[in-house]
Each structure stands twice: as C-alpha cells, then as structure tokens.
C-alpha cells in the first residue's frame with residue numbers, strides 16, 4: 001500500500017518547544033505525506049511557538065498565559081496564519097483528546113504533563129510517551145486507562161523504546177510467559193560518572209546540564225547527572241512492561257550506543273543499538289509497526305571501537321537508590337519521589353541548594369510518610385502537592401540554616 005494515497009495522520013505535539021518536541025517536528029518535516037501537525041503547545045517560549053505556527057500551520061496552539069495567547073493570536077492573524085490560540089491546562093487536555101487527533105506526542109516535562117497525557121489515553125489515542133514523570137506518578141491508573149480505552153501506548157524514552165523493540169509483540173500478559181528473565185536498563189552515568197563525593201558537592205548547574213552524549217532539556221539533564229533519571233526509568237519500565245523492580249537491572253554504559261537489553265531464559269540477550277539521537281525512537285514509535293527514515297546517521301561500529309559496562313554506585317548516586325526503594329515500596333512513594341525531585345532540581349538550577357542536597361531533600365521528604373490514594377488523578381495530584389509543600393518547607397529550613405552559617 002502506498003502512503004501517498006492515504007490521509008496524513010493528525011498529530012498533537014504537547015511540549016513542542018522542548019528538546020523532544022523539536023526532534024518530533026524534525027521527523028514530521030521529513031514525512032509530510034504521513035503526518036500533519038494538528039496542535040502545538042508551549043509553556044513560556046512564545047516566540048518559538050510563534051515561529052513553529054508559521055512553519056507548521058497547526059489548527060490549534062496552546063500556551064499557559066491568556067495574555068500571551070491573545071498577543072500570539074493577533075500576531076499570527078496579521079501574518080494570515082489561521083491557527084487558533086488557546087490558553088491554560090484544560091486546553092492542553094482538549095487538544096490531546098480532540099476527536100480529529102490520531103497521534104499525541106506527550107513531551108511536556110514533569111508532573112505538568114500528567115493530565116494531558118491521561119486525556120489522550122482516555123480518548124483512546126495513539127500516544128507516544130516521552131513524559132516519564134506521568135507514568136512514575138500514575139502508573140497503575142495510567143496503564144489501566146490504556147487498556148480500558150483501547151489507547152495505543154508507545155515508549156519514546158530511548159531505553160524503553162529499545163526494550164519494546166527487543167520484546168516479542170505478545171508481551172502484554174507478562175514477561176514470564178514470553179521467556180524474559182530480566183530487563184537490562186543502560187545508563188550513560190552522566191557527566192559525573194567518575195566524580196568523587198567532594199567533587200559532586202561543588203557541581204554547578206551549567207556543569208550538570210552538559211550531558212556527554214545527549215542534548216536534552218535542563219530538568220532531565222540534571223536528572224541524568226544525579227542518576228534520578230535512571231531511577232524514574234526503572235519505575236517507568238516496571239509499568240510499561242509489567243515487571244517487578246528486581247527484574248530491572250541498571251548497567252552503566254558510557255557510550256550510550258546500546259539503548260537497553262532484554263535477557264531471555266535460554267541465555268539469549270537482545271539489544272537495540274543506534275547513535276544517541278532521539279529521532280530514532282521518535283520515528284520508530286510514530287511509524288510503528290512500519291519503519292521510516294529519521295535523519296539519524298548510520299551507526300559506525302568501527303569508529304566506536306569499544307563499549308564499556310560498569311555497575312552503578314548507589315552510594316554516590318543516592319537518587320538511584322531512593323528511586324529503587326520507592327519502586328519497591330509502591331503506593332504513593334513514587335509520586336513523592338518525583339515531586340520532591342522536581343522541587344529539588346528547580347532549587348538546584350536556581351542555585352538555592354547544592355547538587356548533593358538533591359538526594360538529601362528527597363530522602364527527607366520520603367521519610368515524612370505522606371498519606372493518600374493512587375486510584376484517581378485528583379488523589380495523585382493531591383499527593384504530589386503535599387510532597388511539594390514538604391519539599392518547600394525543607395528548602396526554607398535549609399536556607400535558614402545556611403543563613404546562620406554564613
């Protein structure tokens with residue numbers, strides 16, 4: 001069947017101005033006969049969104065602030081661009097669930113992306129999930145909704161996309177029936193893989209955001225530097241592939257060429273390899289079960305020459321330990337972990353706390369025993385808010401102590 005005769009699919013890109021958003025638009029641009037941009041959303045980067053609207057002519061654009069929306073609307077109108085500009089979190093859900101949308105790329109960062117990702121699921125869309133925090137917070141509810149509403153969930157996170165590619169298509173009833181022993185989740189180890197604790201204490205935001213292999217948004221870059229990213233990904237893998245935390249093993253692989261592996265009971269280990277470029281998992285998920293070009297250069301194994309593998313150090317990278325413990329504890333723990341981490345990372349980026357304070361804040365908030373339920377979106381958001389208040393109290397105490405010391 002030729003694709004030129006088929007209607008292009010309507011795609012909504014949530015978080016269009018981000019790193020994943022722009023890689024997604026790059027892949028879309030390479031296949032205009034297959035995909036058509038239906039809606040683009042941004043938070044504060046209005047002028048970038050303006051340019052994207054001029055280029056892609058979406059039906060809708062969404063921003064956070066109504067005043068920004070009005071200005072963008074009149075600017076686009078002047079240029080003869082017919083895009084309708086909306087504002088606020090409910091509009092994110094509306095453009096994700098719109099009846100004419102076929103595919104939703106969920107690429108907002110953090111808890112802010114949960115409601116719109118869930119809206120796409122409940123509307124039964126094909127959902128390409130980059131926003132791992134959504135799954136960390138609401139895994140049970142999210143996966144149940146995927147099945148109940150017949151949504152198609154495809155992982156964008158490179159590791160999970162790799163695992164998906166290495167699993168047989170009938171893995172939905174569990175890993176044991178298809179002969180899987182373990183999942184091997186690879187991690188680059190981030191920019192401070194070999195740094196001592198004393199060096200970690202002195203890390204600046206600019207150093208933490210300079211990832212050796214991947215160019216990404218600030219929050220995930222800091223998460224990669226603390227290895228919280230791998231912890232969130234372990235929790236994400238448990239939900240996506242119905243695995244227990246002890247079935248997922250983290251392995252440091254500094255070259256980021258093997259994106260993850262699946263270990264079968266007969267001793268076979270399947271891996272997915274590729275250059276570290278998110279356009280590969282994005283193109284894979286967009287076209288699945290077909291394959292399309294992504295613009296990523298072919299892998300040159302001889303230029304790579306070697307691949308290393310090292311066990312992670314859970315003492316220096318306490319965030320990874322805290323995430324594994326939260327995965328094992330279940331219940332509200334992953335929600336609290338994620339919320340405390342978001343507050344801690346923002347405080348680190350604003351130079352309010354040191355890099356090594358990040359796991360300390362999270363561990364203290366996790367130990368406060370936050371009550372709550374995980375069976376509705378509202379109750380999950382309430383736990384998230386409660387944990388953020390605890391984290392902010394921690395920051396206030398910390399700045400008082402630091403003030404006394406100064």
Ligand code: NAD
Nearest residue numbers: 015016017018019020042043108109112130131132216217
């Ligand atoms: P980014 O910071 O580059 O972009 C984030 C996007 O979210 C922007 O478009 C921004 O406008 C939007 N946004 C931020 N706060 C918002 C809010 N409160 N309301 C609405 N929109 C908001 O981030 P990124 O690196 O593209 O990452 C996006 C998601 O994808 C994250 O969950 C990240 O963990 C995941 N991910 C990213 C990569 C990568 O290579 N960048 C890889 C794997 C997974």
Ligand code: MG
Nearest residue numbers: 157158159233
């Ligand atoms: Mg990843």
